[in-house]
Every structure is written in C-alpha cells, then in structure tokens.
Amino acid sequence: MTDVLLAAGALPTWSWNPVADLREMWAFPFMVNAFRAGTLVAVGAGAMGWFMVLRRQSFAGHTVATVGFPGAACAALLGVSVSYGYFAFCVAAALVIAAMPRGGRAAGGHESAVTGTVQAFLLACGFLFTTLYHGLLGGVTSLLFGSFLGITSGQVWLLLAVTAAVLAVLAAVGRPLLFASVDPDVAAGRGVPVRALSAVFLVLLGAATAEASQITGTLLVFALLVMPAAAAQALSARPAVSLALAVLIAAAVTWAGLTVAYYSPYPVGFYVTTFAFAAYVLSRGGRYVRERIARPALEPLPAGGAA
Amino acid sequence: MTAHAMSHTLAAGSGSGWLAAFTHPYFLHAFLAGSAIALAAGLTGFFLVLRAQVFTGDALSHVAFTGALAALAGGYDLRLGLFAATVAVALLIGAIGRGGRADDVAIGSVFAWILGLGAFFLTLYTTSRSAGNGGAGVSVLFGSLFGLSAGQALTAALVAGSICAVLLLIARPLLFASVDEAVAAARGVPVRLLGLVFLVLVGACAAEATQAVGSLLLLGLLAAPAGAAARLTDRPFRGLALSAVLALAEMWAGLGLSYAVPTLPPSFGIMAAAASVYGLTFLKGAGRGRDHEKGRNGTSRPARAFSRLWQTATMPALGDTDHE
Numbered sequence: 312m313t314d315v316l317l318a319a320g321a322l323p324t325w326s327w328n329p330v331a332d333l334r335e336m337w338a339f340p341f342m343v344n345a346f347r348a349g350t351l352v353a354v355g356a357g358a359m360g361w362f363m364v365l366r367r368q369s370f371a372g373h374t375v376a377t378v379g380f381p382g383a384a385c386a387a388l389l390g391v392s393v394s395y396g397y398f399a400f401c402v403a404a405a406l407v408i409a410a411m412p413r414g415g416r417a418a419g420g421h422e423s424a425v426t427g428t429v430q431a432f433l434l435a436c437g438f439l440f441t442t443l444y445h446g447l448l449g450g451v452t453s454l455l456f457g458s459f460l461g462i463t464s465g466q467v468w469l470l471l472a473v474t475a476a477v478l479a480v481l482a483a484v485g486r487p488l489l490f491a492s493v494d495p496d497v498a499a500g501r502g503v504p505v506r507a508l509s510a511v512f513l514v515l516l517g518a519a520t521a522e523a524s525q526i527t528g529t530l531l532v533f534a535l536l537v538m539p540a541a542a543a544q545a546l547s548a549r550p551a552v553s554l555a556l557a558v559l560i561a562a563a564v565t566w567a568g569l570t571v572a573y574y575s576p577y578p579v580g581f582y583v584t585t586f587a588f589a590a591y592v593l594s595r596g597g598r599y600v601r602e603r604i605a606r607p608a609l610e611p612l613p614a615g616g617a618a
Numbered sequence: 619m620t621a622h623a624m625s626h627t628l629a630a631g632s633g634s635g636w637l638a639a640f641t642h643p644y645f646l647h648a649f650l651a652g653s654a655i656a657l658a659a660g661l662t663g664f665f666l667v668l669r670a671q672v673f674t675g676d677a678l679s680h681v682a683f684t685g686a687l688a689a690l691a692g693g694y695d696l697r698l699g700l701f702a703a704t705v706a707v708a709l710l711i712g713a714i715g716r717g718g719r720a721d722d723v724a725i726g727s728v729f730a731w732i733l734g735l736g737a738f739f740l741t742l743y744t745t746s747r748s749a750g751n752g753g754a755g756v757s758v759l760f761g762s763l764f765g766l767s768a769g770q771a772l773t774a775a776l777v778a779g780s781i782c783a784v785l786l787l788i789a790r791p792l793l794f795a796s797v798d799e800a801v802a803a804a805r806g807v808p809v810r811l812l813g814l815v816f817l818v819l820v821g822a823c824a825a826e827a828t829q830a831v832g833s834l835l836l837l838g839l840l841a842a843p844a845g846a847a848a849r850l851t852d853r854p855f856r857g858l859a860l861s862a863v864l865a866l867a868e869m870w871a872g873l874g875l876s877y878a879v880p881t882l883p884p885s886f887g888i889m890a891a892a893a894s895v896y897g898l899t900f901l902k903g904a905g906r907g908r909d910h911e912k913g914r915n916g917t918s919r920p921a922r923a924f925s926r927l928w929q930t931a932t933m934p935a936l937g938d939t940d941h942e
Contacts, residue, residue, distance in 0.1 A: 373673075424896075438834075576741065
C-alpha cells in the first residue's frame with residue numbers, strides 16, 4: 312500500500328465526502344480487487360469462525376491458520392503460486408488434527424500438546440524455507456501480517472470458488488454439525504456421525520483459513536475467525552441470527568479496515584484486528600449491561616458467548 | 619545467521635571434533651543461555667500440559683512479540699518490553715478467568731488483537747527508525763540464539779535459573795492444585811494464588827525463551843518435551859524431571875545439528891529435535907493399546923496416577939470425596 316502510493320506521491324487524503332472518497336479509492340483496480348477479496352474472505356471466515364467458537368476449537372483453528380505460513384514459504388521456494396501452498400498446508404494440517412485420537416473431554420492437555428508441537432514445528436519449517444529462499448526475507452512480514460496489494464482478478468475468482476464450495480458444504484452439513492457441536496454425546500446417541508462431521512469441519516476450516524490468510528496474513532486470520540463470531544454469539548442466542556451477525560460483523564470490519572488502511576501508512580491487519588476487537592468488547596459489554604438490567608429474563612443459549 | 623555461518627567456515631580448519639564448537643564464543647553463549655532456557659521451559663511446560671493451559675502459553679508467546687517490538691519502536695531495551703508485556707497479560711488472563719484458567723475465546727480475542735498491535739509496532743519501527751535493521755521483526759519471531767552476547771547469555775541464564783527455582787519451590791502444592799482443584803482448595807491450598815503465580819512464571823519463561831527460539835516457536839519448547847514426558851511416565855515428579863531433561867537434550871541436539879549444518883537455523887534444529895522425540899513416543903504408545911492409555915474417565919495419565927496416590931495417602935480421613 313504505502314510503497315505504491317509513496318512512489319506515486321503522497322498518501323491520499325480523506326475529503327469528508329464519502330461518495331467522492333469511495334469513487335476515488337475504487338478508481339484503483341487493486342483496491343476494487345482488495346474489497347472483492349476481502350468480502351469473500353470475511354463471509355467464509357465469519358461463517359466458519361462461528362462454528363469454531365461454538366465447538367471450542369480455537370486452538371485448532373489457530374494452528375491451522377499459522378500453518379499457512381510454511382505453506383506459502385514452501386510454495387515460494389518451489390516456485391509455484393503461493394495460493395497452492397496455503398491450501399495444501401492448511402488442509403493437510405486440518406487432516407492431521409482430525410486424525411489424532413481424541414481423549415475424553417478432560418484430556419485436553421495432551422491433545423493441545425500435540426497441536427502446539429505441530430504448530431511450532433511447521434512454523435520452524437517455514438522459517439527454514441525462508442532462510443533457504445533468500446529473496447523472500449523482506450516478504451516474511453507480509454506473509455505473516457497480511458497485505459492487500461497486488462491481488463489479481465484470478466485470485467479473486469479462486470477465492471470466490473473456494474468460498475462458494477465451503478459455504479455449500481457447510482449448508483449441507485449445517486444442521487447435524489450444529490447438533491454435534493452443541494451436544495456431541497446426545498448427537499452420537501441419535502446416530503449422528505460426530506467424528507466424520509468433525510473431520511469435515513476441520514477440512515472446511517482449513518480451506519477458509521487458507522483463503523483468508525492471503526489477505527490478513529497467517530497470524531491475523533485467527534482474529535477474523537474468532538472475534539466476529541464471539542461478538543455475534545454474545546449478541547444473540549438464536550443460531551441463525553448470530554451466524555448472520557457473525558458474517559455481517561466480519562464483512563463490516565474488513566471493509567472498515569481496508570478503507571482506513573488505504574488512508575494510512577499502517578498495515579491492514581492491524582486495523583482489521585482492532586475493529587474486530589472493538590466489536591467484541593462492545594458486544595460483551597452490551598450483553599453484560601443487558602443481563603444486569605433484566606436479570607430474571609431468559610438465560611441465553613449455554614454454548615453461545617463465553618460464560 | 620550469515621555471521622554465524624561465516625565465522626563457522628572461517629574457523630573450520632582450526633578445531634577438530636565436537637569440542638571445537640565450544641571454542642567459538644557465539645556457540646558457548648548459545649549453549650549457556652539455551653540450556654538454562656530449556657530447563658525452565660521443560661519444567662513450566664509440564665505444568666502447562668497437566669493443567670491443559672497450552673493455549674494460554676501460545677497466547678503469551680505471541681504477546682511477547684508485541685512487547686518486544688513496542689519496546690524497540692519506543693527506543694527501549696527489547697527485554698523490558700518482553701517481560702512487561704508477558705507478565706501483564708499473564709496477570710490479565712489470570713484475572714479474567716476463574717482460578718487462573720480463562721476461557722479460550724476470550725484469550726483468543728485478546729491475543730489476536732495484541733498481535734495486530736504487534737504488526738502496527740513493527741511498521742512503526744521499520745518505517746520511523748531508518749537506522750534500525752529490517753530483520754528485527756524476523757529475529758523476534760524466530761529467535762537468534764547464535765547472536766547472543768556474553769552479557770545477554772548470562773542474564774538469560776540467571777533469569778531462567780530463578781524461574782526454575784521458584785517453580786520447584788511451589789511444585790508440590792501446584793501439582794496438587796492442578797490435579798484436583800476442588801480437593802486442594804478444601805485442604806487449604808491457595809489455589810487461585812498458585813494459578814496466578816504460575817501464569818506469571820509462564821509469562822517470564824515466554825519472555826526469556828523468545829530471545830532464544832523466537833516468540834512463534836517457543837510453544838514447541840513448552841509443549842513437546844512435556845507432552846513426551848507425560849506419555850512416557852505416569853508418575854508426576856518423574857514426569858516433571860523427564861520433561862526438563864528432554865527439553866535440555868533437545869536443545870543440545872538442535873544446537874549441534876545447527877552447528878554441523880550451518881544452513882539450518884538453530885531454532886529449526888531445536889524444533890525438529892523436539893517434534894521427532896514427541897513423535898517417537900507415539901510409537902511406544904501404539905504398541906501398548908489405546909484403551910489403556912486413555913483411561914477410564916478421560917483424565918490424563920499423570921493426573922489419574924497422582925490423584926490415586928494422593929487418595930491412598932490422605933483420603934481415608936475424608937473417605938467419601940472419591941471423585942472417580
């Protein structure tokens with residue numbers, strides 16, 4: 312962002328005329344592509360993140376997200392498109408985590424030790440790839456913290472295809488997945504294939520994080536997954552409403568982040584995480600105030616928000 | 619890294635065998651600091667795994683990145699920012715959760731935002747200080763063990779040594795509080811305070827280890843030896859010792875590997891050693907059958923062993939508090 316605009320002259324200035332500002336910003340094809348890609352990514356990440364928060368799989372989601380970094384570095388080393396690296400590594404990591412034996416609920420320590428080791432080892436591999444591929448070293452920070460520059464129309468089409476596929480599969484397994492997430496024991500008792508659903512969910516999560524990583528960077532994609540979903544679940548107890556809210560918040564946060572990043576020298580990832588965090592804090596605060604006012608009212612869905 | 623590779627090739631003719639490595643000051647410093655940090659990480663990591671708080675360790679390690687870059691951008695010593703940020707966030711996580719255990723979603727939201735703040739400080743640092751080196755962010759993220767000076771190595775060893783000392787001092791009550799919080803609280807163990815002290819120790823350990831293996835990779839040093847130790851033994855104190863020994867051995871193996879093959883960064887060597895040791899323990903587990911290792915009620919093996927041990931030693935007086 313800054314590099315291009317500094318080369319062209321100075322940073323663009325905000326004229327307090329939103330229509331003219333938007334028109335000026337969208338006169339640049341790269342900004343139009345950034346908004347298209349950002350919207351697609353936000354929709355996919357918002358929906359997948361909602362289920363991730365509901366299923367309490369934040370750590371797995373974070374690991375799948377960070378694994379995108381060695382994927383991208385490996386792809387750069389091999390000389391193929393970075394997108395393939397993201398998808399290959401994120402989906403593979405999702406499969407590894409899904410294949411691991413699951414203990415009871417209290418055995419979280421072991422499972423997360425494996426997840427953490429996988430994450431740290433793959434990040435170390437990514438570091439090795441970048442040291443082997445010397446030219447990339449300047450690009451490490453943009454791989455990790457995101458950049459919305461130079462998104463081509465081809466990438467936008469790829470993102471559109473992946474988002475459509477993820478949402479289609481999610482719509483197909485949505486009802487049983489919701490059941491299995493809220494109460495796995497009862498769902499298993501009623502004949503729902505809990506384990507297979509969990510694997511499908513992780514693969515979808517891998518695909519969604521792989522596409523989001525390309526905009527927000529591998530370290531900050533987690534913010535787009537967890538925060539809009541947590542905010543939405545604090546706002547509404549009804550699954551359909553809060554799922555829609557999560558997607559809306561993710562999209563709004565991405566748009567606001569892109570717009571502000573266009574007018575300032577700081578990275579887009581910083582603005583997206585800051586706006587998302589503000590939404591999370593506001594909704595948690597709002598829920599707290601509402602509960603204080605109407606204490607004897609109906610209790611919210613136990614899985615929603617964070618008790 | 620390049621300096622290390624260069625000095626290594628320059629001195630290659632002068633020494634012979636493995637002992638020659640210790641004639642290089644950079645290797646000696648890395649060995650000293652690395653060993654102390656590995657011991658501290660092995661001990662802290664064992665409790666992290668036992669208390670199922672690995673995600674908290676992950677969060678603190680990312681916070682270390684933001685702290686270091688905020689200090690660099692403000693023109694202060696990097697270590698000041700590291701310790702201030704990790705200890706402050708450790709106290710915050712302890713405060714928002716019950717009994718020093720916070721909710722995953724709250725931790726995730728806070729640390730994702732703090733990481734975004736880190737990206738901001740990174741840009742601030744690389745754009746405002748033209749004299750500053752562009753690789754600072756990378757070396758905070760992935761560590762620069764071979765770049766430590768003698769003073770830095772000594773400080774690192776002293777800080778890591780005191781983390782170990784404090785942790786060993788509170789090991790007994792902390793173990794009890796980790797395995798069975800309710801019973802420990804009923805017997806007068808200050809569970810909440812212990813949880814908080816432990817989180818501060820994890821924060822200090824994360825800040826210390828960031829200088830060695832980097833904030834992104836220190837999770838491996840915390841989780842892998844502890845996870846392997848928990849798979850190898852049922853007994854808590856043996857597991858604690860084994861975790862520290864494994865971490866130390868993996869650190870040495872990683873340093874040796876990186877010295878022998880200069881293109882491999884030391885952080886990668888250490889992570890590779892840690893991950894392969896952990897992977898090997900799964901081969902052992904596979905031979906013994908799964909239902910044995912998972913246990914009846916899903917608690918981890920050292921946890922069950924410890925609670926059994928505790929019950930036979932002290933529970934007859936209480937009798938009916940058997941929780942199995």
